[in-house]
Amino acid sequence: MPPSPPASRRWSTATTADRAVGLGVSTRTRGAYEPDLPTGADKTAKVRSMFDTIAPRYDLVNRVMTLGLDQGWRRTTVNALALAPGMVVLDLACGTGDLSTMANRRGYRTIGADLSWGMLAANRTGEPALQCDAANLALADRSIDGIVCGYALRNFTDLAGSLREAARVLRPGGRIAVLEVAAPPRGLMRNGHRIWFERVVPVLGALLSDADAYRYLPRSTAYLPSDVGLRRLFLDAGFSTVGRRLLHGGLSQLITATRAGLPEPPDTRAAR
Ligand SMILES: C[S@@+](CC[C@H](N)C(=O)[O-])C[C@H]1O[C@@H](n2cnc3c(N)ncnc32)[C@H](O)[C@@H]1O
16 A cells, blocks of 8 residues: 655545545646646636537536546535535536435525526526626625535636635535545546547547547646645635545546634634
8 A cells, every 4th residue: 555645735524545646636737737727807708708618518528537436425515515415505606406406305594606607598407506706796695504516616717715705605614525536646547547638538539529629628637736735725715624535536536625613703813
C-alpha cells in the first residue's frame, strides 16, 4: 500500500483507504497551460451559452463518458448529507436535476438553481428551480438544510463568492456535499484517466453533442484550486469539518462540510 500523505496535507475526514490514494486533484498544472481560458463576465457568458447548447444531450453524454459510474457518485453525494427526510435541499447548479432526483428518492424536498436556462428547460424533476448565479442566490438567509452541487465548482466565475452564498442560505449545522472531477493520483489509473478524459471524452462529446464544449471540459479543470486552497475557501466561507474523499480511486472527488455557527458581527470582533 502506498504511504499516507504527510499530516500537513491531510485535511480530510476521509477513510484511511481514501487517504492512502493521496490528495492530488488536477490532471495538469492549474492555469499554467491554459492562458486563454475566459475569466469574469466572459467566463459567465461562455459557460451559460455552452450549457444552453449541450443541455438536450447532457445526460446521455454524461452516462457514456463516465460509463454510468456518475450515478453511483451522485448517490454517494446525496447520502453524505445524512439529513432527516423532509428537509429542504438546494441542488446548486442543478442542471438537468440528477442530484435532485436522488435527493427526492431519499425523502428530501428539493429546490434547484442554475445559470443556464437551457439546462433548466431540460430538467424534468418537476421540482421548483431558480435561474440565478450561484454567487447571487435568490434565497433567504438560513432557509436551507442541505446543499448538493455536482460538477459545477470549476464553472463558477466567483468561486469564493459562491461558497459564501451557499453558507449564507444554509442554516447553522446544515450540510453541503460537492461532487467534482478529479484525477487518480498516480500509476496506471492516472495515465488511463488522462487519456480517457483529455483524448476520448472530447471525441465522444463531438460525436454525440458539441465539439467545443467537450474540448473545454478537460481544460476547465485548470480553474479548480489546489486541494488545500479549496479547503481554505470552504473554511473562509463559513464551513467547518471540511472533508474530502476520492471516489473510485480518484475518478471523482466528494467534498463535504458543515455550516458553522453564524460569524460574529464585525463590531463585536472590533471591540475585543
Ligand atoms: C457540469 S454541469 C452539472 C449539472 C448537474 N449539477 C449535474 O450534476 O449533472 C454544470 C452546471 O453548472 C451550471 N453553472 C455554471 N456556472 C454557474 C453559476 N455561476 N451559477 C449557477 N449555475 C452555474 C451550468 O449551467 C450547468 O448546469
